[in-house]
Amino acid sequence: xxxxxxxxxxxxxxxxxxxxxxxxxxxxxxxxxxxxxxxxxxxxxxxxxxxxxxxxxxxxxxxxxxxxxxxxxxxxxxxxxxxxxxxxxxxxxxxxxxxxxxxxxxxxxxxxxxxxxxxxxxxxxxxxxxxxxxxxxxxxxxxxxxxxxxxxxxxxxxxxxxxxxxxxxxxxxxxxxxxxxxxxxxxxxxxxxxxxxxxxxxxxxxxxxxxxxxxxxxxxxxxxxxxxxxxxxxxxxxxxxxxxxxxxxxxxxxxxxxxxxxxxxxxxxxxxxxxxxxxxxxxxxxxxxxxxxxxxxxxxxxxxx
Amino acid sequence: xxxxxxxxxxxxxxxxxxxxxxxxxxxxxxxxxxxxxxxxxxxxxxxxxxxxxxxxxxxxxxxxxxxxxxxxxxxxxxxxxxxxxxxxxxxxxxxxxxxxxxxxxxxxxxxxxxxxxxxxxxxxxxxxxxxxxxxxxxxxxxxxxxxxxxxxxxxxxxxxxxxxxxxxxxxxxxxxxxxxxxxxxxxxxxxxxxxxxxxxxxxxxxxxxxxxxxxxxxxxxxxxxxxxxxxxxxxxxxxxxxxxxxxxxxxxxxxxxxxxxxxxxxxxxxxxxxxxxxxxxxxxxxxxxxxxxxxxxxxxxxxxxxxxxxxx
Amino acid sequence: xxxxxxxxxxxxxxxxxxxxxxxxxxxxxxxxxxxxxxxxxxxxxxxxxxxxxxxxxxxxxxxxxxxxxxxxxxxxxxxxxxxxxxxxxxxxxxxxxxxxxxxxxxxxxxxxxxxxxxxxxxxxxxxxxxxxxxxxxxxxxxxxxxxxxxxxxxxxxxxxxxxxxxxxxxxxxxxxxxxxxxxxxxxxxxxxxxxxxxxxxxxxxxxxxxxxxxxxxxxxxxxxxxxxxxxxxxxxxxxxxxxxxxxxxxxxxxxxxxxxxxxxxxxxxxxxxxxxxxxxxxxxxxxxxxxxxxxxxxxxxxxxxxxxxxxxxxxxxxxxxxxxxxxxxxxxxxxxxxxxxxxxxxxxxxxxxxxxxxxxxxxxxxxxx
Numbered sequence: 001x002x003x004x005x006x007x008x009x010x011x012x013x014x015x016x017x018x019x020x021x022x023x024x025x026x027x028x029x030x031x032x033x034x035x036x037x038x039x040x041x042x043x044x045x046x047x048x049x050x051x052x053x054x055x056x057x058x059x060x061x062x063x064x065x066x067x068x069x070x071x072x073x074x075x076x077x078x079x080x081x082x083x084x085x086x087x088x089x090x091x092x093x094x095x096x097x098x099x100x101x102x103x104x105x106x107x108x109x110x111x112x113x114x115x116x117x118x119x120x121x122x123x124x125x126x127x128x129x130x131x132x133x134x135x136x137x138x139x140x141x142x143x144x145x146x147x148x149x150x151x152x153x154x155x156x157x158x159x160x161x162x163x164x165x166x167x168x169x170x171x172x173x174x175x176x177x178x179x180x181x182x183x184x185x186x187x188x189x190x191x192x193x194x195x196x197x198x199x200x201x202x203x204x205x206x207x208x209x210x211x212x213x214x215x216x217x218x219x220x221x222x223x224x225x226x227x228x229x230x231x232x233x234x235x236x237x238x239x240x241x242x243x244x245x246x247x248x249x250x251x252x253x254x255x256x257x258x259x260x261x262x263x264x265x266x267x268x269x270x271x272x273x274x275x276x277x278x279x280x281x282x283x284x285x286x287x288x289x290x291x292x293x294x295x296x297x298x299x300x301x302x303x304x305x
Numbered sequence: 306x307x308x309x310x311x312x313x314x315x316x317x318x319x320x321x322x323x324x325x326x327x328x329x330x331x332x333x334x335x336x337x338x339x340x341x342x343x344x345x346x347x348x349x350x351x352x353x354x355x356x357x358x359x360x361x362x363x364x365x366x367x368x369x370x371x372x373x374x375x376x377x378x379x380x381x382x383x384x385x386x387x388x389x390x391x392x393x394x395x396x397x398x399x400x401x402x403x404x405x406x407x408x409x410x411x412x413x414x415x416x417x418x419x420x421x422x423x424x425x426x427x428x429x430x431x432x433x434x435x436x437x438x439x440x441x442x443x444x445x446x447x448x449x450x451x452x453x454x455x456x457x458x459x460x461x462x463x464x465x466x467x468x469x470x471x472x473x474x475x476x477x478x479x480x481x482x483x484x485x486x487x488x489x490x491x492x493x494x495x496x497x498x499x500x501x502x503x504x505x506x507x508x509x510x511x512x513x514x515x516x517x518x519x520x521x522x523x524x525x526x527x528x529x530x531x532x533x534x535x536x537x538x539x540x541x542x543x544x545x546x547x548x549x550x551x552x553x554x555x556x557x558x559x560x561x562x563x564x565x566x567x568x569x570x571x572x573x574x575x576x577x578x579x580x581x582x583x584x585x586x587x588x589x590x591x592x593x594x595x596x597x598x599x600x601x602x603x604x605x606x607x608x609x610x611x612x613x614x615x616x617x
Numbered sequence: 618x619x620x621x622x623x624x625x626x627x628x629x630x631x632x633x634x635x636x637x638x639x640x641x642x643x644x645x646x647x648x649x650x651x652x653x654x655x656x657x658x659x660x661x662x663x664x665x666x667x668x669x670x671x672x673x674x675x676x677x678x679x680x681x682x683x684x685x686x687x688x689x690x691x692x693x694x695x696x697x698x699x700x701x702x703x704x705x706x707x708x709x710x711x712x713x714x715x716x717x718x719x720x721x722x723x724x725x726x727x728x729x730x731x732x733x734x735x736x737x738x739x740x741x742x743x744x745x746x747x748x749x750x751x752x753x754x755x756x757x758x759x760x761x762x763x764x765x766x767x768x769x770x771x772x773x774x775x776x777x778x779x780x781x782x783x784x785x786x787x788x789x790x791x792x793x794x795x796x797x798x799x800x801x802x803x804x805x806x807x808x809x810x811x812x813x814x815x816x817x818x819x820x821x822x823x824x825x826x827x828x829x830x831x832x833x834x835x836x837x838x839x840x841x842x843x844x845x846x847x848x849x850x851x852x853x854x855x856x857x858x859x860x861x862x863x864x865x866x867x868x869x870x871x872x873x874x875x876x877x878x879x880x881x882x883x884x885x886x887x888x889x890x891x892x893x894x895x896x897x898x899x900x901x902x903x904x905x906x907x908x909x910x911x912x913x914x915x916x917x918x919x920x921x922x923x924x925x926x927x928x929x930x931x932x933x934x935x936x937x938x939x940x941x942x943x944x945x946x947x948x949x950x951x952x953x954x955x956x957x958x959x960x961x962x963x964x965x966x967x968x969x970x971x972x973x974x975x976x977x978x979x980x981x982x983x984x985x986x
Contacts, residue, residue: 011446019447022451027459027463029463030459031463031466139543139595139596139599140591140593140596141588141592142547143551148584152581156578202756202760206760206761206762209712210746210777211742211743211744212777216773225763228764239452243452247555261455265458265462281451284449285450300763301763304808304812
């Protein structure tokens with residue numbers, strides 16, 4: 001168990017390494033440079049800036065310089081504000097982004113799993129139809145469409161929530177719901193399918209043959225077994241939340257790091273791009289490890305083998 | 306004197322059918338799957354024949370009508386424009402049909418890329434096993450950890466000015482980029498199939514009578530293993546359509562005046578309170594496409610489930 | 618403890634609870650005083666005209682058709698037949714465990730211990746299950762919940778029906794595990810099913826079935842999924858425990874050898890019907906139905922000549938949707954005549970005993986003496 005955990009965590013390092021190389025290469029394959037967005041600078045000024053940021057060196061040297069700084073925790077100089085480091089920019093926004101992600105994840109699980117259980121227990125009756133309808137809406141509506149609809153309906157028309165910003169709990173609602181819409185649907189469907197499969201298992205028949213009441217059978221025997229496979233989709237769900245958050249942050253003007261995404265690419269902000277990619281990749285890899293370990297832990301067949 | 310043939314004659318038995326006929330029968334009975342199938346067929350039809358079905362070219366502007374009506378987009382059921390127009394007088398129905406064309410292309414091209422990369426890698430990893438398998442699986446770990454949207458955006462921006470990037474109005478680049486980030490699931494699936502089928506008894510039997518390895522793969526393993534792959538491909542299409550729509554919304558990929566449903570929503574956003582049809586209709590189109598493929602994929606998965614083979 | 622199989626117990630382990638069977642039963646009787654019953658005249662289980670049908674999209678499958686039998690207290694009755702003949706469904710019907718949909722008991726009476734089972738509501742039925750009727754299923758790997766410890770799964774029944782506290786239940790579980798021959802029972806209470814071998818798992822299932830001292834055990838092919846070497850041990854265990862606790866057993870099997878070794882009486886089922894019934898001696902010495910002959914004949918014998926083909930019954934069992942009103946075995950029967958195709962025979966007596974068969978040919982006025 002411990003060796004498995006250690007091995008998975010250590011494996012993240014080479015993966016991140018490879019990701020950094022690919023990103024670095026791609027980033028520099030994008031034509032243009034960080035100074036293009038500003039007014040046309042005289043060639044001399046540009047050359048001096050390039051030298052200052054080390055952009056005149058060959059690519060592999062730049063990479064080594066970046067990597068060297070990265071492993072000491074230095075995310076590099078910011079290209080947008082001359083006197084700040086990327087560390088500061090990230091520090092400003094990371095808490096918000098993480099908070100949004102955690103809230104959306106919690107909402108997805110807290111709504112999605114019971115919805116799926118509910119649907120399976122009321123198979124082919126109204127709970128099933130209700131839950132399936134909600135799931136259909138969830139998978140049919142891209143997050144940006146859901147965001148637009150939520151803003152129009154609840155913020156503009158009804159005025160219950162603000163349209164953007166992050167100044168208090170009421171600002172959290174719409175972005176979280178918009179981000180969680182799709183995962184709720186996926187988790188609900190998966191849970192329902194898993195429950196229905198468990199219903200057909202022999203050990204449920206054994207539980208019934210013991211004369212156990214319906215609630216005991218369902219809670220002790222069905223749900224426990226049905227939730228184990230559901231854990232496997234939590235990994236991709238988390239990846240979705242990580243990579244999809246930047247759109248929601250952009251639409252709702254949430255002051256996280258996600259909203260810098262698009263602009264970082266268009267302004268060729270190399271250090272910010274590298275930092276964000278590494279952060280996202282680390283989050284995805286790490287969360288996947290957590291999910292895999294969790295899965296191995298809650299299934300006794302794996303835990304004790 | 307009773308013989309087995311006489312038995313068959315006298316007491317009715319259900320017809321024995323092959324895997325595909327069984328599956329088709331089960332699929333037909335699944336109402337949601339049938340709905341999905343219709344939606345998919347409709348989408349493909351509209352996507353392929355769109356240019357001929359559209360009342361106007363998707364980029365044709367009718368500024369005169371717009372000015373005549375007061376300067377804003379025309380609402381649905383205006384004369385000559387069943388679904389209305391945008392603020393430049395471009396017929397929404399025609400542009401939706403162009404969007405359908407784009408979505409169908411997404412589905413098609415992305416899955417080709419996925420299969421083209423995923424199947425060989427998965428098959429090689431599964432068949433040869435050992436160090437090669439390990440190396441390939443580590444490689445997929447890297448791809449899997451990559452934040453896909455970022456990679457797609459980077460690629461799209463990086464190669465935007467190249468010939469490749471200009472192909473198909475910028476769409477080919479996006480499709481390939483989406484495919485490059487999505488092949489891992491199929492590869493792992495094919496590898497899993499290969500691993501389990503490799504050890505089954507009928508492969509041993511085929512080997513024992515001297516059938517060549519390559520033949521084993523094509524004539525025995527593939528027909529059995531192909532079911533889950535078909536399901537994965539079908540269920541992977543909504544993800545691709547979603548990715549393309551999201552990218553189009555933020556301005557990556559499709560270039561104007563082409564009308565991906567995602568870009569239509571981006572354009573129509575500012576009129577959402579006065580002329581919601583500009584957002585609603587593309588959103589409905591996206592919804593129908595996503596739902597259609599998802600239901601069909603679910604139905605295929607249930608129909609091809611080997612555990613249900615022969616039952617009911 | 619005298620009842621533990623020595624080959625299974627670790628002689629070096631001192632941790633088995635030593636309770637004599639009489640003491641164990643005494644606790645039971647004090648907890649649930651049984652009404653006085655004369656085992657010679659009152660039957661534990663009386664099934665009359667039971668029909669269980671499955672309503673499928675392809676038609677109504679008459680899996681069990683007008684089946685009647687009874688079972689005395691403490692008796693071991695065999696239900697023998699090939700796959701698909703309805704023997705499992707019969708057992709499930711007795712405990713009303715037939716999955717609905719698509720199955721349903723459409724006709725008949727089931728009287729268990731004087732109680733009309735079919736008239737009970739769900740709660741009352743749940744009292745019967747586990748407490749009075751124990752079930753041993755065929756595949757112990759899939760029949761045990763993989764995410765709960767075996768100690769918990771055995772205790773579940775005990776706590777549900779006997780209201781024991783957690784600790785008292787654990788003690789009883791350890792005692793039961795010892796009885797079914799699992800060594801170092803106390804240490805293994807917190808183990809999971811996958812940590813046991815196939816034979817051990819089936820012992821756990823037997824422990825579950827016996828946990829509340831039931832009057833009837835329904836054993837559905839309890840050894841089919843096990844190694845041949847383990848089969849004998851499990852069967853012997855079931856026999857010993859049922860003798861010890863005076864538990865009736867309905868033993869379902871396709872294996873005639875098992876039936877011969879364990880049962881007092883045997884019912885042979887074919888295509889949803891009982892086609893012959895009698896004591897083990899009657900059936901094996903003088904079977905009166907061609908299907909039974911085929912079954913017995915198909916068993917390989919030691920004096921068979923090597924290289925000879927195995928003897929089989931030609932043909933396949935009939936499809937049970939809309940079965941014809943004729944003898945269901947007729948298409949495969951060497952002795953069939955016109956009357957067999959026109960009319961289905963009833964279960965009629967042969968000789969002076971309760972030996973009965975469903976065959977025109979072997980009736981007193983038939984063409985096979």
